[in-house]
Amino acid sequence: MNDDLQQLCKTLHLAHLPEGVEKVPFDDPRSFLAGVLRQEVEGRHQARIARLIKKAKFRERKTLEAYEWTDTVQLPATLTQPSLTSLQFIDHQENVILMGSSGTGKTHLATALGQEACQQGKEVRFFQVASLVQQLEEHFRAGTLGKFKRGLDKCDVLILDELGYVPFQKEGAELLFHLITDCYERKSVIVTTNLEFGQWNRIFGDNRLTGALVDRLVHHAHIIAFKGESYRLKHALSHQKSIHSSS
Numbered sequence: 309m310n311d312d313l314q315q316l317c318k319t320l321h322l323a324h325l326p327e328g329v330e331k332v333p334f335d336d337p338r339s340f341l342a343g344v345l346r347q348e349v350e351g352r353h354q355a356r357i358a359r360l361i362k363k364a365k366f367r368e369r370k371t372l373e374a375y376e377w378t379d380t381v382q383l384p385a386t387l388t389q390p391s392l393t394s395l396q397f398i399d400h401q402e403n404v405i406l407m408g409s410s411g412t413g414k415t416h417l418a419t420a421l422g423q424e425a426c427q428q429g430k431e432v433r434f435f436q437v438a439s440l441v442q443q444l445e446e447h448f449r450a451g452t453l454g455k456f457k458r459g460l461d462k463c464d465v466l467i468l469d470e471l472g473y474v475p476f477q478k479e480g481a482e483l484l485f486h487l488i489t490d491c492y493e494r495k496s497v498i499v500t501t502n503l504e505f506g507q508w509n510r511i512f513g514d515n516r517l518t519g520a521l522v523d524r525l526v527h528h529a530h531i532i533a534f535k536g537e538s539y540r541l542k543h544a545l546s547h548q549k550s551i552h553s554s555s
Contacts, residue, residue: 313329322348323348323351323352323355324347324348324350324351324352324355325344325347325348329344329347332344332347356429357426357427357429360426360429360430360431360432361423361426363431363432363433364422364423364426364431364432364433364434364467365433365434365435366419366422366423366434367415367419367434367436367469368419369419369423370416370419370420370423371420371423371424372393372420372421372424374420375413375416375417375420376413377389378536379535380408380412380413380534380535380536381413381417381532381533381534382532382533382534382535383530383532384530384531384532386530387530387532392404392421392530392532393421393424395421395424395425395428395430397496397530398425398430398464398465398496400528401493401494401495401496401528402496402528402529402530403496403497403498403499403525403526403528403529403530404418404421404496404497404498404499404529404530404532405498405499405501405525405526405529405530405531405532406418406498406499406500406501406532406534407500407501407502407503407504407531407532407533407534408502408533408534408535409502409534409536410502412534412535412536413534414500414501414534415469415470415500417532418434418467418469418498418500419434419467421465421467421498422434422465422467422498425464425465430464430465431462431463431464431465432463432464432465432466432467433460433463433465433466433467434467434469435466435467435468435469436469436470437468437469437470437471437473437474437484438470438473438474440468440484440487441476441480441481441483441484442480443456444456444480444483444484444487445479445480445483448479448483453483457487457490460487463495464495464496465495465496465497465498466491466495466496466497466498467497467498467499468488468497468498468499468500469500470500470501470502471499471500471501471503471508471511472501472502472503472507472508472510472511473502474511475510475511475513476511476512476513477513478513478514481511481512481513481514481517482517485512485517485520485521488521488524488525489521489524492524492527493528497525499525505522505526508521508522
């Protein structure tokens with residue numbers, strides 16, 4: 309590409325045109341220009357998706373296409389697989405709670421739903437709950453909690469992974485409670501947990517606070533149960549068995 313065209317693209321903020329303008333077929337001036345501009349629009353779209361995925365801070369990349377739906381994933385009567393994967397619950401500010409034993413695919417599904425939301429142009433934030441509570445406590449003590457929470461205001465989906473693995477102190481439990489309360493009927497929350505609701509007081513240490521939290525989460529929620537043994541354990545045992553059989 310010559311220097312003049314490169315400078316024009318820079319002036320007009322057409323960042324994606326230099327990458328492949330030579331690949332656009334030239335049949336006539338109008339169709340060529342449309343093809344060039346279409347390339348810029350698509351480039352901007354893909355760049356925005358990449359920014360959203362990076363900002364979400366997922367622990368790993370997972371997709372709905374790669375998710376293995378089995379009989380162990382039990383959807384409630386309020387939800388179908390197509391309505392879940394099309395993210396209708398986000399448009400209605402509804403929550404999704406993924407409940408079951410460790411290793412049964414909850415985090416994979418939560419991550420895949422979050423990444424699909426990014427593909428649709430929605431803002432997502434992904435947190436392991438223990439890490440989030442630690443951050444809330446640190447910001448509270450530093451006097452920056454308001455700024456931290458304002459950074460979450462624009463997100464459409466808040467993913468809280470692994471609720472139930474680490475108990476909280478009173479301060480952390482209350483901070484998490486207030487954060488989830490701020491989301492109520494304003495944005496969707498996806499929670500993965502290995503505990504049934506009746507056991508959540510082990511984590512929060514306060515029956516009244518736990519009851520109020522569960523009440524807000526489940527009011528507009530779809531609860532998906534994960535049955536069966538850990539996929540990771542099953543895979544490890546299968547791998548171990550194949551090693552022994554081949555030796």
